[in-house]
Amino acid sequence: MTNILFAAGPSRWESWAPPLRAALDRAGLDHTLSREMAPELVDYIVYAPDSELQDFTPFTRCKAVLNIWAGVEAIVGNPTLTPPLARMVGGGLTEGMVEYVLGHALRHHLGMDAHIVNPGHRWHWAPPPLASERRVTVLGLGALGAEVARKLADVGFRVTGWSRRPKQIAGVHTLNGADGLDKALRGAEILVLLLPDTPATGNILNKEALALLAEGAFVINPGRGPLIDDDALLAALDSGQVAHATLDVFRQEPLPQDHPFWGHPRVTVTPHVASETRATKGAEVIAENILRGDAGQPLLHLVDRAAGY
Ligand code: NDP
Secondary structure, eight states: OEEEEEESOGGGHHHHHHHHHHHHHHTTOOEEEESOOOGGGOSEEEEOTTSSOOOOTTOTTOOEEEESSSOOTTTTTOTTOOSOEEOOOOTTHHHHHHHHHHHHHHHHHHTTHHHHSOTTOOOOOOOOOOGGGOEEEEEOOSHHHHHHHHHHHHHTOEEEEEESSOOOBTTEEEEEHHHHHHHHHTTOSEEEEOOOOOTTTTTOBOHHHHHHSOTTEEEEEOSOGGGBOHHHHHHHHHHTSEEEEEEOOOSSSSOOTTOTTTTOTTEEEOOSOSOOOOHHHHHHHHHHHHHHHHTTOOOSSBOOTTTTO
């Protein structure tokens, strides 16, 4: 019998329990799945950082903590967490993120706002460039960033991607390292942030980085709030260096009502909806990892605790 504790925020139990049970049954796993369990009996914890569970010390036989979110910044530094930590890859996250970024990139690329809200019925004839004339940079080429970069390239954009380690992605010019970051930012007309929140990525989009972008660039951030120096971005919006920022994630969520991003004419705020793990698909990923753990095979999607993602 494999004992699985579900310790994500309370609202998730109803949507996750049935598909998780079904996926575990399909995997042929004799299991107990519950929101309450004596800690010393727990084999796996299905987790999200919005859980009340923050002290992992009593879970003495836990083989792994399986995060149902992609981002792990709120748990990766927890000193009581000694078992392996896996994060969510798949589970519908990639498709959702591709759709979000493509939608917002095309909105800016095509200048859709001018036509959707046009109270003066202005006949301003200004055809947009083709995607092949538009330089897009994606910072972060992981599970999400790599697929986003690939799909942007499929549309025809001139895509540059940047990651910590060297990568090869068909149709994408890839760079890495500090020198690579400067090159990736220089002249970018649309910038997409898909980096994790780690000590190495904080404020990566600061005043100096913003100055490297093409004048009138668009910034799309579905990564994490701390990637951006908010004051530097506001200054760049005011000067016209950045024409518009579409922001899904913030240092504080929900974004406080008095934050200048709300109501800024050149900022679009979306409420952390870029992509969400779909329970039915995510349950398959969790079940597969539990099956692997029980069979003594290496777990998928393990977090590098030292790197922080
Ligand atoms: P991955 O861990 O798969 O990818 C992270 C990427 O960032 C990798 O390419 C990695 O490089 C790169 N990276 C990390 N640190 C550095 C660094 N210091 N310098 C350069 N590159 C770096 O994550 P995912 O693609 O799955 O997710 C990315 C982020 O998206 C998540 O951490 C989360 O914050 C956010 N997210 C947001 C959602 C939303 O709804 N808004 C939903 C889901 C995720 P390398 O490849 O070399 O390791």
